[in-house]
Amino acid sequence: MASDIPATPREGRRYRVTALVMLLLVYTFNFVDRQILGILAPTIKADLALTDTQLGLLGGLAFALLYSTLAIPLAWLADRTSRTWVITLSLAVWSAFTALCGVASNFAQLFAFRIGVGVGEAGGVAPSYAVIADTFAPDRRARALAIYSLGIPLGSAAGVMLGGYIATSIDWRTAFIVVGVAGLVLAPVFRLCVREPVRGSDACDREPVRRVFGILVRKPSFWLLAFGASASSMLGYGLAFWLPSLMQRSFGLDLIETAQFYGGVLLLGGVAGVLLGGVLGDRLGARDRRMYARVPAIAFVIAVPLFAAGILSSSVTAAFVFFLVPQALAYVWLAPVITAIQHLVPGHMRATASATFLLINNLIGLGGGSFALGALSDGLAAHYGDEALRYAMLMGLVLYLVAALLMWLASTPLRQDWVDQST
Template sequence: MAAAAAAADEGAPGRWRLLILLLVAYTFNFVDRQILGILALPIKASLNLSDTQLGVLGGIAFALLYSTLAVPFAWLADRTSRAWVITGALAVWSGFTALCGLAGSFWQLFWCRLGVGIGEAGGVAPSYAMISDAFPPRQRARALAIYSLGIPLGSALGVLFGGYVAAAVDWRTAFIAVGVAGLVFAPLFRLGVREPVRVRLVGGDAPRFGAVLRQLGGKSSFWLLSLGAGSCSMMGYGLAFWLPSLLRRSFGLDLIETSQFFGGLLLTGGVVGVLAGGVLGDRLGARDSAAFARVPAIAFLIGVPMFVAGIQSGDARLAFVLFILPQALAYIWLAPILTAVQHLVAAPARATASACFLLINNLIGVGLGAPFIGYVSDRLAPRFGEESLRITILFSLGFYLLAAALMWAGSTRLRRDWVD
């Protein structure tokens, strides 16, 4: 037991190579997940879709199996090779992304997006567990922050690449190109990844799935953090999907200008916010575990008024400046909350616990965010026309305030539920 603790404190050899490869895989994850947002208007025109249908493609079509299958895939990863589970997941989601480029109707694209979700269900939770085994506790939030850079980096690359390819060729080519690139990377990933030594319980292997559920179910901090994350993800994923359409409808930008605006915003505000969350989590959380939840809550409260100012501004350049800080603040939650979830269970159950957290977060956030905004925008369109989307997004910022309240409520309970 002492040797295991010492090994955990020192971290696993080769952990930085592991982290970089996982980051690249996660970047592909978000390229394939978010490219639909920049391509929404060309797809809408090509397939004659409504905002509600676009929202379904960006939300529930992806999230339905992505959220639910993450739990059995994580259970499998806790008992077999996490590297092979991630490799297989990467190949599947990349293949279905390429197939999106061949879709000729709403339902064909729906089933392809469902397939992307099946693949991506096996990628994230096993990665969290590998990083937690590879890095000592004092570096864990920063390591998870570096891994989480895949979100803004992948989203930005998807927006920039998708926008340029769609403008130069068409939206179908953009899907096919990024899907094929992921298929090429999958075997390279498996060749480069080495599993870190797993931390095991004395006298046993990973706990049974039911035991993990009972452990998490009895901790109020888990529910408050998960629901808080789901609430902020509703707005985060909704904004990521619909902001390109807002920039074109209400700010008059073309496809290339939109990809430059949103891609630049993700690369500046997104990267800074993710890294800041990791640094703040490690520093403040070492003194008081409640800080892992309070830092994100404060960030959301500060960010909402600035989002409102940017969305209501009539000038794209001013909006870009106003968006940078709240975009960073909206990403701060990732590393602290993900780290906190890792410490709600013993080490051998981390992938399963992460998957349970992701199930709640993604069903609410990914599954409902984009469809909710699309549906409300369609309902308001007869009265407000093209401005219906702007009004809906402003209204939806309330989900960030709800997230702040839930995370603050979970912060004191986190102290009681913490597992070293």
């Protein structure tokens, strides 16, 4: 089959576009399956009689537990075997478990199925980063990774809108089943379209994982970037999960109105922010590598007061405008930081280095974000009632300031830690 023929380095533009589009489509499904739980949370809460804390566990820890820890061994496997096969099988596994979420009848079953979704998605992202890095030249990687990262806002918006419309038209269970089956159909198509790229340093592919760790542990920029991203992701994932509930509780929107509101914010703001980060990363980072960390830091600081204005707003229209800009700024970090991580190790170690970064980012950010806001909302409920979630989100904004500080601190050692790569 054509897909079994290795892709040559820097193949023609048509193939590069095809490969990137397919990777983007898989990543979009990744976030459809994550975000759909957020829009369906109020309906699931009522149907299964759950608390905000339990919902937070479903949105965070249940998914992140094995998603984070399995990412490194699966990336190691991808670095030593076929990255495209690992991505394909991962897509099939997480899609099957997403469909199973539609048959859950209690918290324990839904928790177990969300763990399964996390197991599958553990093998998707880090190998995809490595495939992109091996397919695109260094001076175009930030933009290529930015296009790939569009899967986050596109998938999140699609998950919100599809989940909202299907749940309203039929029920929440059907929404899970539909998106899960769609992912299963996509898996073989992806494998047929994307070839395994030739790697820049195949002679070194057999080096053990501990060597990658040994390199990263001596680079302060890696840890500052990882923990900075974790702080931002903790709030970012928390807001992504709980904002639909806020719009229904505090703004009085129904499920369809919430899907339209938040889907629009994610689509418009998210796409703009991801692309802006890619352009700024390639242009400013080429002049001064510190900008790969400083651009995100500046974006986070600007985002805080705008998010606060949206959270405290009493007008749906004003809230949409206030949320739109900081939503874009919250995504600016993706392409610059991910590009920087790719350049902290030799080329053949990219997938494992990315998985190590994702382990920290997702275990803290994804695992703790939705749970922390949910638990804080439950704790504030006695004093603020239905407005407790609003104030929990407001308090969480300090995490963006922490992220900004860590990113800025990472900028200076980043220049010394950078590994020049011709491939």
